[in-house]
Amino acid sequence: DAGVIQSPRHEVTEMGQEVTLRCKPISGHDYLFWYRQTMMRGLELLIYFNNNVPIDDSGMPEDRFSAKMPNASFSTLKIQPSEPRDSAVYFCASSLPGQAKNIQYFGAGTRLSVL
Amino acid sequence: GQQVMQIPQYQHVQEGEDFTTYCNSSTTLSNIQWYKQRPGGHPVFLIQLVKSGEVKKQKRLTFQFGEAKKNSSLHITATQTTDVGTYFCAGFKVSNYQLIWGAGTKLIIKP
Numbered sequence: 728d729a730g731v732i733q734s735p736r737h738e739v740t741e742m743g744q745e746v747t748l749r750c751k752p753i754s755g756h757d758y759l760f761w762y763r764q765t766m767m768r769g770l771e772l773l774i775y776f777n778n779n780v781p782i783d784d785s786g787m788p789e790d791r792f793s794a795k796m797p798n799a800s801f802s803t804l805k806i807q808p809s810e811p812r813d814s815a816v817y818f819c820a821s822s823l824p825g826q827a828k829n830i831q832y833f834g835a836g837t838r839l840s841v842l
Numbered sequence: 843g844q845q846v847m848q849i850p851q852y853q854h855v856q857e858g859e860d861f862t863t864y865c866n867s868s869t870t871l872s873n874i875q876w877y878k879q880r881p882g883g884h885p886v887f888l889i890q891l892v893k894s895g896e897v898k899k900q901k902r903l904t905f906q907f908g909e910a911k912k913n914s915s916l917h918i919t920a921t922q923t924t925d926v927g928t929y930f931c932a933g934f935k936v937s938n939y940q941l942i943w944g945a946g947t948k949l950i951i952k953p
Binding site for chain 2: 746758759769770772775777818830832833834835
């Protein structure tokens with residue numbers, strides 16, 4: 728399996744622009760997680776889905792952030808409008824069903840810079 | 843709210859010295875997981891501990907889960923340059939299906 732695939736790997740944008748981050752989970756995984764990592768705040772869970780349904784979005788910082796999972800093989804995290812403080816590495820992770828379901832497999836991340 | 847405290851934040855060691863990181867939870871955990879993140883990389887799952895008092899070894903790495911299932915430790919014997927990175931613990935509670943992440947301990951090998 729190719730693992731969790733995220734795109735783009737790097738994104739540089741200007742303040743006020745819309746940013747869309749993409750994630751393809753590992754086939755057969757039914758949980759999908761979006762994280763943000765910064766030096767100041769560490770690894771923060773933003774939102775997670777189970778079977779394409781958002782379960783907990785309490786970590787989404789504000790209304791500028793939205794996430795969707797239209798099918799089992801694709802998810803997006805959108806920031807509109809973006810701000811410099813959104814600069815971070817955004818990780819997507821997925822996990823298996825069953826007994827191993829709480830082990831998370833991370834993608835390589837998207838490094839976002841908002842100028 | 844539920845927290846997992848991890849210390850130290852950084853540890854500088856000479857190559858060949860030992861390294862230990864500790865995690866403490868404010869509540870009892872269903873299990874605890876450990877991940878490693880290399881510089882510029884992403885967290886990679888190392889191991890999961892489920893049973894009270896459990897000890898597991900992976901070569902030079904020893905993982906322990908406390909009797910009360912509230913604390914855990916990772917010990918690396920005779921560190922090597924390949925061990926460099928940040929080690930995270932993450933506590934899992936079935937009740938809310940979330941991993942609660944520690945802040946990580948960054949292992950730095952002194953030149």
